[in-house]
Amino acid sequence: MAPRSLSARLLASASVLLIVFFGITIAALDIVFRNLSEQTMRDRLEGQLLALITASEEDPDGWLQPAPAKTEERLENPGSGLYGEILRSDGYPSWRSNSLTGTGLDFKTHLRSGERAYVQLHRADGAPVRALSRAIDWQFEDGVVRTFVFSVAEDLDPYYRSLAAFRGRLFGWFGFLMLLLLGSFALMLRRVLSPLRRVEREINAIEMGNLTELGTGYPRELLGITANLNALLRSERERLARYRNTLGNLAHSLKTPLAVMRNVLNHPQVRALPVARQLDEQVSRMDDIVKYQLRRAAVSGGTGLGSAPVNVRENLESLRSALLKVYADRGIECTLEVDGGCVFFGDREDLTEMAGNLLDNAFKWACSKVHVRAERLTAPKARRDGLKLIVEDDGPGVPPEQRSHVLARGTRLDERVSGQGIGLSVVRELAGLNGGSVTIDESPFGGARVEVTLPPA
Amino acid sequence: MRVLIVEDETALRESLVQQLKDAGFNVDAAADGEEGLYFGREYAIDLAIIDLGLPKVPGLELIKKLREERKAYPILILTARDRWQDKVEGLQAGADDYVAKPFHFEELLARMQALLRRSGGWAQPVLRCGPVALDPRTQEVTVNDQKVELTSFEYRILEYLMHRAGEVISKTELTERLYAQDFDRDSNTIEVFIGRLRRKLDPGDTIKPIETLRGRGYRFALEREGASAGAVDS
Numbered sequence: 001m002a003p004r005s006l007s008a009r010l011l012a013s014a015s016v017l018l019i020v021f022f023g024i025t026i027a028a029l030d031i032v033f034r035n036l037s038e039q040t041m042r043d044r045l046e047g048q049l050l051a052l053i054t055a056s057e058e059d060p061d062g063w064l065q066p067a068p069a070k071t072e073e074r075l076e077n078p079g080s081g082l083y084g085e086i087l088r089s090d091g092y093p094s095w096r097s098n099s100l101t102g103t104g105l106d107f108k109t110h111l112r113s114g115e116r117a118y119v120q121l122h123r124a125d126g127a128p129v130r131a132l133s134r135a136i137d138w139q140f141e142d143g144v145v146r147t148f149v150f151s152v153a154e155d156l157d158p159y160y161r162s163l164a165a166f167r168g169r170l171f172g173w174f175g176f177l178m179l180l181l182l183g184s185f186a187l188m189l190r191r192v193l194s195p196l197r198r199v200e201r202e203i204n205a206i207e208m209g210n211l212t213e214l215g216t217g218y219p220r221e222l223l224g225i226t227a228n229l230n231a232l233l234r235s236e237r238e239r240l241a242r243y244r245n246t247l248g249n250l251a252h253s254l255k256t257p258l259a260v261m262r263n264v265l266n267h268p269q270v271r272a273l274p275v276a277r278q279l280d281e282q283v284s285r286m287d288d289i290v291k292y293q294l295r296r297a298a299v300s301g302g303t304g305l306g307s308a309p310v311n312v313r314e315n316l317e318s319l320r321s322a323l324l325k326v327y328a329d330r331g332i333e334c335t336l337e338v339d340g341g342c343v344f345f346g347d348r349e350d351l352t353e354m355a356g357n358l359l360d361n362a363f364k365w366a367c368s369k370v371h372v373r374a375e376r377l378t379a380p381k382a383r384r385d386g387l388k389l390i391v392e393d394d395g396p397g398v399p400p401e402q403r404s405h406v407l408a409r410g411t412r413l414d415e416r417v418s419g420q421g422i423g424l425s426v427v428r429e430l431a432g433l434n435g436g437s438v439t440i441d442e443s444p445f446g447g448a449r450v451e452v453t454l455p456p457a
Numbered sequence: 458m459r460v461l462i463v464e465d466e467t468a469l470r471e472s473l474v475q476q477l478k479d480a481g482f483n484v485d486a487a488a489d490g491e492e493g494l495y496f497g498r499e500y501a502i503d504l505a506i507i508d509l510g511l512p513k514v515p516g517l518e519l520i521k522k523l524r525e526e527r528k529a530y531p532i533l534i535l536t537a538r539d540r541w542q543d544k545v546e547g548l549q550a551g552a553d554d555y556v557a558k559p560f561h562f563e564e565l566l567a568r569m570q571a572l573l574r575r576s577g578g579w580a581q582p583v584l585r586c587g588p589v590a591l592d593p594r595t596q597e598v599t600v601n602d603q604k605v606e607l608t609s610f611e612y613r614i615l616e617y618l619m620h621r622a623g624e625v626i627s628k629t630e631l632t633e634r635l636y637a638q639d640f641d642r643d644s645n646t647i648e649v650f651i652g653r654l655r656r657k658l659d660p661g662d663t664i665k666p667i668e669t670l671r672g673r674g675y676r677f678a679l680e681r682e683g684a685s686a687g688a689v690d691s
Contacts, residue, residue: 256537263469322545348542
């Protein structure tokens with residue numbers, strides 16, 4: 001599973017928590033509401049029953065029925081939802097309310113004196129009804145005691161309707177509340193996480209070379225991370241600079257003695273000795289080894305974190321003017337063709353080293369013309385553009401069978417003849433460390449065409 | 458030709474001074490950037506060889522300062538660092554060429570001669586003025602393709618005059634460029650050498666290569682051949 005973002009995780013957890021919390025709350029409120037309604041209904045039925053008993057009068061035939069004036073009006077109206085019945089203990093109805101007409105409701109009470117029943121019944125059409133019955137011994141004026149069952153019932157529909165309305169409102173309000181909570185939580189998260197997003201943005205900018213380090217003003221909790229990251233970036237840059245400086249000093253201190261040795265070997269008396277030539281060759285070898293190894297070691301080969309993208313045109317132009325100076329006698333024409341917005345994402349020295357070696361080679365071999373072209377390489381998903389560097393000359397070129405050899409040279413120093421130059425192998429090595437490759441071809445001008453491709457990343 | 462060497466490594470400096478003297482140059486040597494800056498400012502120098510890794514004032518800085526003070530003589534860098542960044546920076550600062558250590562003296566000499574030639578406005582390796590030809594590489598002088606035998610000092614005077622053919626060069630300047638500092642500067646000696654040169658180059662007194670401008674100095678009067686458009690400048 002792909003790792004989700006922090007805010008998505010937090011929002012998901014909060015949603016689950018809220019749903020559980022609100023679910024329990026809704027269930028509890030529902031139970032309370034139902035119990036309360038039930039109680040209210042029962043109390044109401046008790047009241048109706050008592051009213052019915054109180055209103056009842058006996059007639060001479062030994063029947064009981066409520067006095068019309070004292071009868072609850074709803075009992076008289078069919079379809080009112082309130083029903084009543086007085087039943088003699090032998091099962092004969094003494095009185096049935098008008099509202100019972102057409103309902104087909106049967107109280108089915110077989111109570112003995114003093115018993116009560118509170119049940120749910122159904123009308124003939126299936127609608128539920130709550131009924132309360134009570135059996136009472138009634139002493140008539142003639143002294144005879146007869147048992148009657150008094151019953152009242154009420155339709156449950158209104159109760160269910162109000163329950164449904166209650167639930168609807170409950171869900172509505174709680175849903176609204178939950179959305180409100182989640183929304184404010186999301187906003188809060190955004191605010192809380194905004195420093196993290198800033199870190200991300202700034203790290204991107206550092207990778208792209210638009211920033212050298214993370215900014216200030218981070219919250220206390222992040223300061224540890226940002227400060228350490230900055231320290232790391234700084235120390236990495238300083239380390240590379242220090243490292244290069246040390247290597248430079250090392251080169252200086254190794255090569256100056258070699259230069260002295262070579263000068264001593266050039267002394268007329270020494271030069272005449274047979275060993276002089278041999279010693280000179282050894283000096284050349286040592287020079288090559290120092291040159292190759294130190295050059296390799298000085299290569300950053302990395303992304304150059306926090307260093308600005310190198311302007312390829314500027315870089316090539318300064319190399320071009322430098323080489324035109326050095327090769328002033330040769331009268332070489334050097335043309336430069338650079339795509340707009342062409343930059344190198346990496347270490348300036350790596351680019352200078354690659355281009356310097358390529359151009360130097362071209363100038364060395366060209367008859368009259370060197371052409372340099374830099375192309376911008378793009379890819380849809382790449383964060384950094386690539387770079388293609390093509391250097392062509394009109395010199396003798398490199399025969400196809402020697403091309404791979406020229407590039408591979410330098411890996412086995414012992415096999416190399418001194419003075420052949422290690423330029424192209426350095427270029428290959430540098431291109432490789434920067435994720436690219438080098439190919440040698442024939443130029444339309446007749447000489448060599450060396451192409452360095454650093455793909456977009 | 459007067460050359461300044463700024464190199465901190467004593468052994469290398471001394472051996473270079475000796476070899477350059479042997480090659481006919483008038484050499485000044487400085488062991489650090491500060492001394493180099495002083496010499497480079499005060500002396501009439503034709504070419505400076507500057508090591509990049511110098512104590513006190515770094516080589517790069519030294520070159521920049523000399524160029525800021527409009528010192529136009531060619532500057533050759535000696536560098537132990539092989540990185541292109543260093544070379545480019547040196548050349549951008551105002552140097553004209555570089556030689557990487559360890560070098561063969563012959564290579565250094567060839568580069569120096571090329572720079573000197575270019576600074577005098579010469580495009581070809583052999584300096585030709587009318588029938589007179591001088592090859593700095595072999596130090597051979599010919600008149601109408603006939604080799605002329607010159608002493609070392611005569612050659613140095615002729616080389617300097619031909620390098621700047623067409624320009625008036627005072628006696629003082631000639632002494633400064635050709636004699637070592639501690640040499641007894643007697644301008645009469647110059648006159649003697651000029652007289653000898655005239656006799657050797659122009660025994661019949663027909664081509665009159667060297668002109669004397671009373672009170673101002675000398676001028677190599679023959680027309681240049683194969684000269685480039687202008688002198689090297691930075």
